Amino acid sequence: SPFRSGVPSFSQISDPAAPNQPFVIGVTGGTASGKTTVCDMIIQQLHDHRIVLVNQDSFYRGLTSEELERVQEYNFDHPDAFDTEQLLHCIDTLKSGQPYQIPIYDFKTHQRKSDAFRQVNACDVIILEGILVFHDSRVRDLMNMKIFVDTDADVRLARRIRRDTVERGRDVDSVLEQYANFVKPAFDDFVLPSKKYADVIIPRGGDNHVAVDLIVQHIHTKLGQHDLCKIYPNLFVIQSTFQI
Ligand code: CTP
16 A cells, blocks of 8 residues: 555544544443433533533333333333434434434423423534443444443442432332332343443443543544544545555
8 A cells, every 4th residue: 555655544544434424422331320420521521522412311202191100110221111213313313414302301200391302403423321322233333432331339329319319209219129120130131231332441430530531532533533534535535545
């Protein structure tokens, strides 16, 4: 190849994302592992780019009246609890540069708001966060970078009890029962096995500033390469023409 003799090789800029599409980062981990904190830290440090945070929680299906009557038997940690087709449509729409109206989910009523949406617009970076965002291969395949937030189960349970009683209108007994019956088994069956797809595993979640700094550095590099490709789309052609 003519690029081998001291001239910078552009092969490093090859990336699964097309140059004019947003860079998609998937962030997963068990319940209350600190996913939201990690996303917020990344967003803060990437303030000079247009970033959209998409929460998988927004795509929870609303419960029917029969399901609501027996809500303590409903498994919110199973992949079927989410409308994954709609989530795929959302990411596809954003990747094509169109705006999207994301549903607003209420954890107290287990329903989506019928009359309100969160409008998100075209962006450079999409962060997709949720307990099961690595489960479906179609969702996974949309991601350019996959992060697993790894936090001890006792820390997560303690946080979950505090959060669900304070913010989600639950009592301690129901939180513990749901955890034992659904949350922990689903973590073992679906969340933990998806760790193998991660590019980066962050121990201790949002407390790990070093890991977040390294991730942000990498994203900056990748976004710089995306910008290069936008300016010089023919770099790819040059590379494939001359590489023998
Ligand atoms: N869930 C619930 N009731 C509903 C819908 C979901 O209790 N009506 C619970 C599910 O049991 C699932 C959890 O919500 O375990 C998913 O949210 P979680 O990942 O815990 O919330 P985040 O704020 O995204 O987590 P983090 O603290 O990691 O940011």
